[in-house]
Amino acid sequence: MTTSPIPVRALPRTSENSLLAEAGTGTRVEFRGIVKDYGATRVLHGLDLDVAPGEFVSLLGPSGCGKTTALRVLAGLEQASAGVVLLGDADVSAVPTNRRDIGMVFQSYSLFPHLRVVDNVAFGLLRRKVAKAEAARRSHDALALVGLDHLADRFPHQLSGGQQQRVALARALVTEPRVLLLDEPLSALDAKVRVQLRDEIRRIQLRLGITTVFVTHDQEEALAVSDRIAVMNAGRIEQIGTPEELYLLPATPEVAAFVGLSSLVPGIGEGASVRVWGQSLPVSGEAVSGEVDVFVRPENVRLVATDGTEATVQESTFLGSFRRTLVKTADGAMVRVQHPASERVEYDDRVRIAIDPEPVSVRPRR
Template sequence: MTGNDTIAAADVATSDNSLLATRGAGTAVSFEGVVKDYGTTRVLHGLDLAIEPGEFVSLLGPSGCGKTTALRVLAGLEQANGGVVRIGGADVSGVPTNRRDLGMVFQSYSLFPHLTVAVNTAFGLRMRKLARAEAAKRAADALELVGLSHLADRYPHQLSGGQQQRVALARALVTEPRVLLLDEPLSALDAKVRVQLRDEIRRIQLRLGITTVFVTHDQEEALAVSDRIAVMHAGGIEQIGTPEELYRRPKTANVAAFVGLSSVLAAEIVQGVALVLGHRLPIIGEHGDGPAEVFVRPENVRLTPAGASATVQESTFLGSVRRTLVKTADGGLLRLQHPVSERVEFGEHVSVELLPEPVAVRPRES
């Protein structure tokens, strides 16, 4: 995929595009106590999640947390062992996949190899008994939306990975489905294309107003595009909230560790305040007095003439900022982010200060 393609995708969708003309209010989706077992292993433990119409929700979590299973249950590709899945308020538990009116983009390339891009894109419309000419026109509109009209006559193997996933996106959107499901569609792409397509997906989703569920293990991806993120752990949702909420006020240590970058420091909790490196930091949630560990974001630490002493372990130039790892006097490793103009050298003794931002807490492992 070229940079020009991406620009084209953003700009070419014209006002007479039939897809844009049908922009709707989206459809609500909910999981109510959904349970899924594979043999004797329970992968979803009574999942509860309500998604608003037109919302972009990401299911974020490490491998094996149940996020893909949840998406597949919503798609009807897996049958839940308990609970209810609703689309537009109706229980779809007994409705087969092909009658759920969904669009889905898969992690692996899923275009039909024997069909051209145009025929691939029109496939869902033909399944809905649309006349060939009308299906072709709407498929052309969908390809225009993702900026690939010029590749309509190509076969999938003649496209790059990014182009294939954009065609898959067009194919999923062309039927104007009630819900768009994205199962790690970017994970097979290289870094640059991943960012371009990620932004393109969000832009198109906002224009069409389609309810979207996005499964990813990449927290940066989820933070960049989501209205809300559901962080999953061991078959359940640990926290759901806006990207800002999850980043600034992670309710659990797992969320703090998974979303964004944090340093884990030894602390002492005294009457609801964490004592860390001589600082008193407010804590998120309730925690009893005693030894604990706290999660400190790099942007909440700064170099200061008088503070806790530390030794520089490494310093990385990241373009607009510099990120430095220091070792504190008690042996803890602390990452901080500071202006590029503040240069530090390996082994240099520095002083650091922790800003009084709330920190997530977990019991200290013995």
């Protein structure tokens, strides 16, 4: 596992909304050697993670990698088999969920259908014995924060899926928790709404300065909103770093395969470089030797008029500002090429491709 410096950023403040006016700068979150067993099955293998105050960290990985289990351990919904969870300087490993001062948003909205929107948001405040007038004021402030104050008197069934998820977010924020936990909150929404709400969550998080841990299997979501991303695989963190670091300098083949779109092509490792179709490319990570598979990004492959490697077009897809074309080389490698939309190719055309000399990840040939 590699570490990287935590980015520092200014957190905007405003006095227009009581939530924003009273917002702090977040709480540090730490996992120290977290192990989680379900019977004989170990799901988390000594997880270590340090989230800085006010930081937005995503746990990214495929289904079954342990990311949701880690979040549930942080929330107190699961008891770790070993290890310690810290919020600030306090060990909360044995503290029940309702005393950890966290807000949670799940994939399912879990709104009370018989309560108005404003009453759904106020529910947690009233359970904390906050006066009704104060709870109503803070609930309207929370709804204004997510852009739904004009729908305060509606019922959940009168809202769209995106609006319901915004209500769930307002409900999580209204108690002014120290930490916000998001467990795949966007996966049930359609693509356009998902992007809009994703960006809105990030905007709100920056304005509040609240420490946020976001679980997702969608790499685009993680890349778009995170300060840092922890890529998980089989209960362990493969790499943690900024979105740019993970995409441009993946530490392991697993990270390269999961983050971003790559083609696997054959190569020969030569220490700090690898030779692919006569080209020498720098290796990201440890030196290698012998036959390897090389991860090549589509944006680093070009169609060229001369030289290059001969290939045959298998398909070409128009994606607005660019095309993504799949070609097959003489050695059988299937390679994706990202190129200007003006460069049109058709099925079975003979083309030539070249790879830009950017660092690549490799793994021993299987």
